[in-house]
Amino acid sequence: MIVAQALTKTFQDKKRGEILAVQDVSFTCQPGQIYGLLGANGAGKTTTLRMLATLFKPTRGTATVAGLSVTERPAEVRAQVGFLAASTALYARLTARETLAYFGRLNGLPPGEIAARTQRLADDLEMHEFLDRRVDKFSTGMKQKTSIARTLIHDPAVIIFDEPTLGLDVMAARTILRFVRDCRARGKTVIYSTHIMSEVEKLCDTIGIIHGGRLLAEGTLADLRARFGETDMEEIFIKAIGATGAA
Amino acid sequence: MNVHQIVTVYLKELRDALRDRRTLISMFVVPTLVIPLIILGFGLVTAKIVRKARAETPAVMVLGGKDSPQVQAALAAHPRFRVVPAREDFRTAISNKTLRAAVELPDDFDAALAESRATTVRLYTYDGEFKSGFATSELDRFFRDYRERTIQTRLAERGLPPALVKPFDITRQNVAPPEKVGGNLIGGIIPYLVILLCFTGAMYPAMDITAGEKERGTLETLLCSPVGRTEIVLGKFLVVLTSALSTVVFAGISALVTFPLGAWLFAPEVAPVRAAAAAAAARTPMPQIDPLGFLASLAMVVPIAVLFSAGLLALSLFAKSYKEAQSYVSPLIVVIILPALAAMLPGVELTFSLSLIPILNVSLVCKELVSGVFNWAHLVLIFGSSCVYAGIAILLAVRMFNRESVLFRT
Numbered sequence: 335m336i337v338a339q340a341l342t343k344t345f346q347d348k349k350r351g352e353i354l355a356v357q358d359v360s361f362t363c364q365p366g367q368i369y370g371l372l373g374a375n376g377a378g379k380t381t382t383l384r385m386l387a388t389l390f391k392p393t394r395g396t397a398t399v400a401g402l403s404v405t406e407r408p409a410e411v412r413a414q415v416g417f418l419a420a421s422t423a424l425y426a427r428l429t430a431r432e433t434l435a436y437f438g439r440l441n442g443l444p445p446g447e448i449a450a451r452t453q454r455l456a457d458d459l460e461m462h463e464f465l466d467r468r469v470d471k472f473s474t475g476m477k478q479k480t481s482i483a484r485t486l487i488h489d490p491a492v493i494i495f496d497e498p499t500l501g502l503d504v505m506a507a508r509t510i511l512r513f514v515r516d517c518r519a520r521g522k523t524v525i526y527s528t529h530i531m532s533e534v535e536k537l538c539d540t541i542g543i544i545h546g547g548r549l550l551a552e553g554t555l556a557d558l559r560a561r562f563g564e565t566d567m568e569e570i571f572i573k574a575i576g577a578t579g580a581a
Numbered sequence: 582m583n584v585h586q587i588v589t590v591y592l593k594e595l596r597d598a599l600r601d602r603r604t605l606i607s608m609f610v611v612p613t614l615v616i617p618l619i620i621l622g623f624g625l626v627t628a629k630i631v632r633k634a635r636a637e638t639p640a641v642m643v644l645g646g647k648d649s650p651q652v653q654a655a656l657a658a659h660p661r662f663r664v665v666p667a668r669e670d671f672r673t674a675i676s677n678k679t680l681r682a683a684v685e686l687p688d689d690f691d692a693a694l695a696e697s698r699a700t701t702v703r704l705y706t707y708d709g710e711f712k713s714g715f716a717t718s719e720l721d722r723f724f725r726d727y728r729e730r731t732i733q734t735r736l737a738e739r740g741l742p743p744a745l746v747k748p749f750d751i752t753r754q755n756v757a758p759p760e761k762v763g764g765n766l767i768g769g770i771i772p773y774l775v776i777l778l779c780f781t782g783a784m785y786p787a788m789d790i791t792a793g794e795k796e797r798g799t800l801e802t803l804l805c806s807p808v809g810r811t812e813i814v815l816g817k818f819l820v821v822l823t824s825a826l827s828t829v830v831f832a833g834i835s836a837l838v839t840f841p842l843g844a845w846l847f848a849p850e851v852a853p854v855r856a857a858a859a860a861a862a863a864r865t866p867m868p869q870i871d872p873l874g875f876l877a878s879l880a881m882v883v884p885i886a887v888l889f890s891a892g893l894l895a896l897s898l899f900a901k902s903y904k905e906a907q908s909y910v911s912p913l914i915v916v917i918i919l920p921a922l923a924a925m926l927p928g929v930e931l932t933f934s935l936s937l938i939p940i941l942n943v944s945l946v947c948k949e950l951v952s953g954v955f956n957w958a959h960l961v962l963i964f965g966s967s968c969v970y971a972g973i974a975i976l977l978a979v980r981m982f983n984r985e986s987v988l989f990r991t
């Protein structure tokens with residue numbers, strides 16, 4: 335479970351001065367659910383998710399992940415989190431097996447356990463063929479699978495996706511979406527950020543619309559349709575950000 | 582601090598580094614090849630110059646002295662120089678190097694000697710020119726011998742003992758170990774090379790595993806794992822240090838092999854040069870170094886390696902990309918070269934305050950060490966201060982790595 339309470343993040347930038355990247359964002363995400371964070375570029379999605387993954391310290395507010403405070407017990411939080419973003423890459427000079435072993439060891443898993451989990455993930459994701467080849471020789475699909483396996487090697491309770499389909503072709507994107515649903519089916523707490531309307535429509539149990547660092551609307555797809563009187567997600571999104579945009 | 586995590590990061594980074602050709606080259610290939618190339622090249626060139634200078638019988642000119650056939654004959658018969666016909670423009674000829682030196686005999690030179698009248702010969706030389714100096718000292722030696730023989734003859738004629746004009750002899754005894762004499766030039770070069778190699782050895786991995794990882798997006802992946810930031814930076818630091826130290830070790834082994842090899846290769850050159858200690862006295866192609874002092878000087882470089890590794894890590898971590906890191910690090914090479922070069926200048930000696938200047942202090946003390954001089958007070962002071970600087974650099978790297986504005990600089 336993820337509980338974000340008034341998460342706020344400001345950056346100091348030499349040129350732009352103080353940037354309010356995220357402001358008072360609160361939400362809850364239950365196990366077995368996918369929470370979708372929908373927002374345009376610069377809306378504050380990555381910053382929010384990085385605070386949940388303890389890569390950033392919140393300027394104000396806090397969050398608990400699997401019952402652990404991100405500000406007080408960051409290392410334990412990370413042990414409960416799998417984080418997959420378009421920006422999280424793999425070590426080019428390691429093989430897929432070495433990659434999984436490395437992240438397994440960093441998570442404190444014993445060697446036997448690492449071997450067993452590598453075997454299982456390779457079965458699930460059909461990775462055996464390239465398990466012992468170096469990542470720099472991989473196709474996009476192979477890299478995708480290896481990244482997914484890397485995210486899951488420590489069997490985290492919470493999985494955070496930050497625009498994972500960014501820059502992927504249709505087939506690779508579908509692999510990711512299938513995998514996200516899989517995580518939900520296995521009772522994981524899943525949070526998924528994107529700027530693609532259709533993805534939240536297809537995927538998410540709860541949708542939060544984020545703009546200018548603020549969470550402007552939240553609810554199930556049905557809730558949002560009823561509230562904004564629109565069926566199309568894009569129309570809902572425009573109305574949601576326009577409503578307070580004027581205020 | 583979690584040692585298991587540090588070791589895990591270290592082993593992974595080491596494996597990764599050993600698969601990177603650039604790092605491998607700077608870690609093993611360059612340090613193994615540079616010292617033999619420089620030392621053997623230096624030996625080869627010096628040996629060639631000495632051989633050529635010795636093979637060439639210098640042309641000298643005798644001006645005047647038409648009425649002194651005796652000394653003229655002795656000069657013409659001398660095997661170490663060749664007398665060429667006198668010309669008015671001898672000064673130009675010496676400047677143009679067609680003539681090496683000239684001697685001006687006064688009128689009545691032979692007669693003056695016979696009558697015990699005081700007289701003067703004048704030597705013309707081109708100061709600072711190696712071959713002219715060589716020829717001039719041969720002429721000088723000729724006239725000293727000639728004068729000595731004249732004195733002996735005069736004393737014998739009068740039945741007086743030689744000690745009458747030479748009441749005592751002055752001899753010099755060298756107290757410097759034999760290594761010190763030859764060690765100085767090469768002693769300046771070797772520590773300088775080792776320090777430079779150590780820097781380049783640390784440079785590539787330091788930039789690759791910080792700025793390079795940021796650029797490739799693997800740093801974020803690593804930061805998402807439960808490993809602490811201090812553990813990450815220490816693991817990474819140890820890899821950079823391993824690379825820096827490996828250059829020191831490989832340069833050391835290669836130097837220890839090269840010196841005996843060079844001495845053996847150039848042995849035929851060294852021996853006659855030592856015998857003809859006159860003009861080319863200090864120019865032995867293969868100076869000796871003190872092996873124990875050499876090993877000690879490598880040990881002195883260890884804290885410098887720590888300083889470089891941690892400093893480079895902190896600096897390149899600040900960069901967003903490998904290219905940006907290069908633009909920070911490249912100018913630094915000059916900063917490293919300057920103190921190391923300053924130590925090579927003759928006459929720069931260790932003092933208390935110089936002992937506290939990083940890099941320069943180690944270069945200077947290494948120069949002493951390879952000459953076989955162990956000055957314990959200096960050694961302790963320099964090793965200690967280097968360790969302090971190294972410690973500060975590590976703290977700086979750790980602090981940098983714990984700042985998200987550095988890790989996620991946009």
Ligand SMILES: Nc1ncnc2c1ncn2[C@@H]1O[C@H](COP(=O)(O)OP(=O)(O)O)[C@@H](O)[C@H]1O
Binds near residue numbers: 345355382989990
């Ligand atoms: N490390 C950082 N330093 C300074 N500003 C940042 C940093 N990361 C993000 N920002 C700024 O914060 C705002 C939100 O960015 P981000 O969370 O990346 O948005 P999104 O992921 O929704 O595109 C943007 O204005 C961005 O420029």
Ligand SMILES: [Mg+2]
Binds near residue numbers: 381496
């Ligand atoms: Mg983003």
